[in-house]
Amino acid sequence: MELKIYNQSEELKLTVSTSSSSTWNMELMTENAISVSFTHPFYVPLDVNDYVLLSGVKFSINKEYKPKQKSTQEYTYSVKFYGPEHDAQRVMYLNLTDGQYDVQFSLDGSPREHLKKWVDNMNRIYGREVWSMGDVVVAANQTIEYNNSSCWDALASIAEAFETEWWADGFTINLSRCExxxxxxxxxxxxxxxxxxxxxxxxxKFFTRLIPLGSTKNIDRSRYGYSRLQLPDKSTYVDRNTQYGLYEYVEEAAFAEIFPHYTGTVSSVRSEEKTGEDKKSFTIYYFKDNGMTFDPSSKDNEIAGLVKYVSFQTGDLAGRDFEANYNSATKEWEIINIYPDEETQIPGGNLIPRVGNTYIPWNFRMPVEYETQAEQDYKAAVDNYLKKYSEDxxxxxxxxxxxxxxxxxxxxxxxxxxxxxxxxxxxxxxxxxxxxxxxxxxxxxxxxxxxxxxxxxxxxxKTQVDNSLSELKYVIGQKEETVLDVLKSWDGRDITDYRVLSGLRTLKEIKQRALSRLENDEAAGHIKFKKGETVENGLIVRLPKQDTPAALMSCLLEEDIDTFIEEDEDALMEIAPAEISDLSFGGLSNVNSSVDSAPVGSLPVKGENEWSYAAPTLYAGVIDADNMLVPVFDRRTQTMVFIPISAIRGGVTPPPTGFPYTFSFALR
Structure with missing residues (x-):
């Protein structure tokens, strides 16, 4: 393969013929690189950012390369060019919030928030918006500690934390199963x-016997009989595909969020300002849930020694757990504040509960029917987990x-x-x-x-995510969230699966790419009608000037002229010459081209198949005055007519200008 190598100034540096062993290597979350081998008669070192183009993608050298000298006229190269995602190995994952430049920090956020910081850091090096987000899984917030991490290592940490994969599609980074x-x-x-x-x-992971450990949340051993949620038949393990051998495995984390629970909805929210012992003011938030029919604080539902919590599922507090107190008299939940630092409280600011938010309360005894449903959910999750990891x-x-x-x-x-x-x-x-x-x-x-x-x-x-039930966390289903760029009317970037068009850009694209049904329009290329066409008010066909009638017809028809003009249909054919100066009588399809070189004074003559001309020469034959016709103009009928020369009386005096005699006429 002929490969052109450019320097970072986009100047051609080398043109080489690669060996048959040269390859393009792609491996998920591992590599996207071109391995090239070739020989060259001169010593030409390759510098950082020298690049090649393959399938529209730029592959660059990440470090200086010097070839091996085999003789004074032969140098051998064996070098790798890396895809754009490998730039992440050279860029640090920094906390850039509020102008910071921290290399050691923790981030508690959603998959999108973690990946957005990766995109910001990559674009920081490029100096413009090059990278963007594509498909991103939807999952609960995770806290990740970043400690002097490169963007490459950060991707691995993010994928591991959210139990998924990362992959690049050009300059679009995805955090989801790559399929x-x-x-x-x-x-x-x-x-x-x-x-x-x-x-x-x-x-x-591979096993054929799963020993699951159920959640302890909302489980009261004194009533339920067990300290953990059990399978409906109370079995302690489940087998599948034991023909591969007996491989045992214990799993707890995957089922931690399956427990007897109630999902409530916030009906109303209020807040109160308080002052602490340190004289600093703070805000307490309360909310009600009109749909909750039981009392979490009743004696029947209390579990000794446990503090109640609420976990928000939606809204600004989604993914956060709070200690909470339930007031049986007012039927309100009081949220106990969290203080990340001396100046911040959560809930507070924009991170507050709102009407319509959903939440799950826990650490108290639930009615029996909730325990029965939880066991069924637990069994379904265990069966799916075992099915997934007991396969080949x-x-x-x-x-x-x-x-x-x-x-x-x-x-x-x-x-x-x-x-x-x-x-x-x-x-x-x-x-x-x-x-x-x-x-x-x-x-x-x-x-x-x-x-x-x-x-x-x-x-x-890093582990992958199955796109069927979910990976590991079975209550919080893992979905994909597609983050789309909006291309404005002035944005010249290419359209991809991860970019959508604004309204004005859409109209602009339609105007450029589609023929209008409402206004006069023209197409820049050839249009073929595979199933014919219907013309109701006439068809105008303009063709370039053709040299011969045969060439003209070949432009109009493929098989039969009957397919071009339908019965009772008007069709006007215009032959448009390249320039006005090219117009000639002999250029018409039904006129012999020799008329253009006829002697001055010649007259056009209509034959059976085409028009020709009669030259102005003296007639040497016998004159038959009754059968020889001349054209004259009849002023009564305003038409040209032919009369025999015998009808002319009194003789004709030749004009003084001499022979040949000429007169002008118009063709209709």
């Missing part, structure tokens, strides 16, 4: 020339058949959804749905590749 595109079927002799199985990394975790892949790949336009990209088919590997089902997690493409032919498919990746590159 995209329409599912394509691949198998041996169906796009693949080989199919192999390999072991996944050792830290990918192997990686499957093979080498591609480039002819099949090209013919069927198979995208060779990370996350591409695939259905691997094989009766031998996948038994009675005959297939395995997965996605591409590693793709190594040959630069000589990008359709020649080795692919690897896996439903899970190891913790070495």
């Amino acid at each position: 995209r595109g329409e599912r394509i079927s691949l198998g041996y002799m169906q796009g693949l020339t080989s199919l192999t199985q390999s072991e996944n990394s050792n830290d990918v 975790v192997s990686k499957y892949g093979g080498d591609t058949d480039y002819i099949y790949i090209d013919t069927h336009n198979v995208p060779l990209q990370l996350g591409q959804s695939v259905r691997l088919t094989s009766d031998e590997y996948f038994g009675a089902v005959g297939y395995r749905d997965s996605r591409m997690t590693k793709v190594v493409r040959k630069l000589d032919n990008l359709s020649i590749a080795t692919i690897e498919c896996s439903n899970r990746v190891g913790k070495g590159w």
Whole structure:
């Protein structure tokens, strides 16, 4: 493959022919790089930010490279060019809030808040808005400690904290399971020339016996009989796919948020100003829930030694837990404030409860019907968790058949959804749905590749999220939140899946790309009507000047002139010459072109198939006065008519200007 290498000033530095071993390597959360090998007759070192372009993506060198000298006229290169996401390895993840430049800080926020700070730091280095957010999972707030972290390491921490994956699509960063595109079927002799199985990394979870530990929230042992939530049949473990062997595993965190609970809605909010012992004022917030039919503070519902809490599910306080007191007389919850620092209280400022917010209260005994429902939810979560991790975790892949790949336009990209088919590997089902997690493409032919498919990746590159029920946290379902850029009418950036158009930009795009149904318009390219057309008020066809009638007709018709003009339909055909000076009588399709070179004084003559001319020469034959006609103008009828020369009486005096005689006329 011929590869052009540019310096950071976009000047061409080298043009090389790469070896057959040169590849484009893509692996989920690991690498997006081009490995290039070639020889060159001169010593040309490669500098940081020298780059190549491949499939519209810029791949750059991250450190200076000097080739190996084999002779005075031969230098060998074996160098890597990295995709734009690898710039994150050179950028620190800083806290830039209020002009800070902190490298050591903690952030308590949603997935979007953590990723937004990553985008801000990356764009800080670029000096403009280059990176943007794409798909982002929806999950409860998490606190992450960032300690001298690069943006690359920060991505790994964010993905691990929210139990998902990160991946880049150009300059769009995503925090979600990497799976995209329409599912394509691949198998041996169906796009693949080989199919192999390999072991996944050792830290990918796999077990066939799950020993679940239920939540202790809202569980009163004195009444329930257990200190933790139990499965409906009170079993202590669950087995699945033990034909693979007995592999035991204990899990508690995944089920911590499944417990007997009530989800309430805030009906009203009030606040009171108080003064503390230190003479500083503070605000206490109270809220009511008109839909709650039980009393959390009654003797029947109190659990000795436990302090009540409320966890907000929606609103400004979503994801936050607060100690709370319930007043049975006023039927109000009092929120106990949290003080992150001496000047701040939560709730406070904009972070306050509001009418319509939902919340879950806990650390008290719930009515029995809530315990029964919790057991059913717990069983469903345990079954799904075991089903997920007791499946084959192997990686499957093979080498591609480039002819099949090209013919069927198979995208060779990370996350591409695939259905691997094989009766031998996948038994009675005959297939395995997965996605591409590693793709190594040959630069000589990008359709020649080795692919690897896996439903899970190891913790070495952070755990993935299944897009079915949810990963790990079963109560807070993991959804994807798409953050969209709005392109204004003046914004020249390209349209992508993560950018939407403003109203004015939409009208601008329509005006540029579509033909108007309301106003006169024109198309810059050829338009083909596959199912014909109907013209109600006439059709005007303007064509470039044609040299011959045959060329003219070939512009108008493909098969038959009957397909061009329908019955009872007006059609006006205009032949537009390139310039006005090119107009001529002989250029018309039904006129012999020789008329343009006829002698002065010649007259046009209509033949059976075309017009020609009669030259002004003396007639040497016998004059038949009755059968020889001349044109004259009849003023009565305002038309030209032909009369025999015998009708002319009195003779004709030749004009003094001499021969040839000429007269002007107009063609209708």
